[in-house]
Amino acid sequence: MVAASLALVASLGLGACGSSDSGSSAVPPSGGGGEADSLQSVYDDAPVADAAALLSDSTMAAIKERGVLRVGAALDAPLLSQQDPTNPDDIQGFDIDLAKLLAIYIIGEPNIEVVPPASETREALLQNGTVDVVFNTYTITEERAQQISFAGPYFVSGLAVAVPSDNTDISGIDDLGGKTVIVGANTPAVTAVPEQQPTASVVSFATDPQCVQALTQGRGDAYVQDYTLLAADAQANSGIKVVGQPFTQEAYGIGLPPNDPDFKQFVNDWLEKVYADGSWAKVFDATLGTVGDGSTPEPPTIGSVPGS
Amino acid sequence: MNALVENLPALLAGLGTTLFVLVTSAVGALVLGTLVVVARVSPVPVLRAAAFGYVQVLVNVPLLALLLLAVFALPDAGLIAPLVTTAIIVLTVYEAAYVAEALRSGINTVPKGQVEAARALGFTLSQTLRLVVVPQAARAVVQPLGNVLIALLMNTALTATVGVVELTSATNKVNLVQAEPITIFGAAGLVYMALALVIGLGAGRIEKKVAIRR
Numbered sequence: 459m460v461a462a463s464l465a466l467v468a469s470l471g472l473g474a475c476g477s478s479d480s481g482s483s484a485v486p487p488s489g490g491g492g493e494a495d496s497l498q499s500v501y502d503d504a505p506v507a508d509a510a511a512l513l514s515d516s517t518m519a520a521i522k523e524r525g526v527l528r529v530g531a532a533l534d535a536p537l538l539s540q541q542d543p544t545n546p547d548d549i550q551g552f553d554i555d556l557a558k559l560l561a562i563y564i565i566g567e568p569n570i571e572v573v574p575p576a577s578e579t580r581e582a583l584l585q586n587g588t589v590d591v592v593f594n595t596y597t598i599t600e601e602r603a604q605q606i607s608f609a610g611p612y613f614v615s616g617l618a619v620a621v622p623s624d625n626t627d628i629s630g631i632d633d634l635g636g637k638t639v640i641v642g643a644n645t646p647a648v649t650a651v652p653e654q655q656p657t658a659s660v661v662s663f664a665t666d667p668q669c670v671q672a673l674t675q676g677r678g679d680a681y682v683q684d685y686t687l688l689a690a691d692a693q694a695n696s697g698i699k700v701v702g703q704p705f706t707q708e709a710y711g712i713g714l715p716p717n718d719p720d721f722k723q724f725v726n727d728w729l730e731k732v733y734a735d736g737s738w739a740k741v742f743d744a745t746l747g748t749v750g751d752g753s754t755p756e757p758p759t760i761g762s763v764p765g766s
Numbered sequence: 767m768n769a770l771v772e773n774l775p776a777l778l779a780g781l782g783t784t785l786f787v788l789v790t791s792a793v794g795a796l797v798l799g800t801l802v803v804v805a806r807v808s809p810v811p812v813l814r815a816a817a818f819g820y821v822q823v824l825v826n827v828p829l830l831a832l833l834l835l836a837v838f839a840l841p842d843a844g845l846i847a848p849l850v851t852t853a854i855i856v857l858t859v860y861e862a863a864y865v866a867e868a869l870r871s872g873i874n875t876v877p878k879g880q881v882e883a884a885r886a887l888g889f890t891l892s893q894t895l896r897l898v899v900v901p902q903a904a905r906a907v908v909q910p911l912g913n914v915l916i917a918l919l920m921n922t923a924l925t926a927t928v929g930v931v932e933l934t935s936a937t938n939k940v941n942l943v944q945a946e947p948i949t950i951f952g953a954a955g956l957v958y959m960a961l962a963l964v965i966g967l968g969a970g971r972i973e974k975k976v977a978i979r980r
Contacts, residue, residue, distance in 0.1 A: 577942075578938060578941065578947060579951075581945045581947055582947045582948050599945075601944060601945050640929075643926070643927075643935070643938060644938060644942055648939050648942050649943055661931075662929055662939075663927070663929050664926075664927040664928075668834075668928075672837075675838070675842070675846065676841070676846065677841075677846075677849070677929070
């Protein structure tokens, strides 16, 4: 028992430092192993911008000149942006693979430099030019849109509720009044849960594996997180189950520097291209799609939410 | 600025938790640290070894690892306590090692000859410690103990990673909505700085007050 606990904490500890390996257990071996190969062809065929699209003196021309796209992203989000602890250069997931496609579009090569941790400081990182773009399950809101610009949305998801497998009282967000609810720090759930259930008390933990651990140990009655992530957690851990349907609509956008309409237009044009040629769908299938029901959703309409 | 004013209640509640964790674990660490250092300088070999081991283990294990162990591993062994309580216990146990080291450095400033002189005068061990060693040792370590407490204040921020809603955690939540990290984290940083200044200046005053004028 003690040895198991120590091993567990070792993995949790790494998670808190931003390089979790425990999250990889949430990814089915088939999806994790085959991803690099299956996406190589996507990278090979990925669209590259015409020279004319890279307006002179524009942000995109500066990125091409530099030869690397600087991306604000997490390193500990399974299926979205997950670093391999044994090989720090290997980061995989939906967000990061799209960032690589954008890098190919601008530079011609999937050259990205990831700047973590993005979620606490992403507005500042964009404003002061530390990063060019942010791919970080960055929900488009009007407050944020006053500080920075959003391209997209490039993905729409929703928050859902997970409970321990033996719980039969809670069947969705409506049953969480007065309960203790676990959320991931810096996730949309931090604000969405109090909005829906003001009497619930919210406890936040730094990483997804920590939240799952806290739920199974009874530190809360339920865990609210992105539906896709919860599905992955429930698949990897028989101690928890997802109940009910997603209760919010989170439209994730690509964070861009403020007051740069040319760059925003450029990134939106790129999104249209990867939607149309199917590479967006292939990236989805190789990452988030490995834990769903096997279907690939339709990409969202660009500019369809306030703030985008 | 609006971001701060609108969310003042949440931020103040976080500050309250930070102060609560700081004060309780500071008191606990001072008491426990004193006990450890008494064991460390006692003539009983087993106690000395135990105290030495305690200090070595805690000084050489990162606080974050201890917090994660206490919060996520102890429940597997059947020990589960509320998050704030767990955090206070871990901070107390961790900082006690630093308090003990600070106190020991104070004891080392008392010349050996004084202890020998006390013995020669027939003082018991307890009398020697109480009347000769501790009054001098404690005066020497007021400022170092102040520094340990400042470190403790900064360490309370780590409890945000294990779900304690203290100032750092509250700041994070406010920023998630308001999206103004420079203003919001800057303000939180100033509050931490002000608290550290209060501890530092307070320690300075106490040191002057108790100084022996020779």
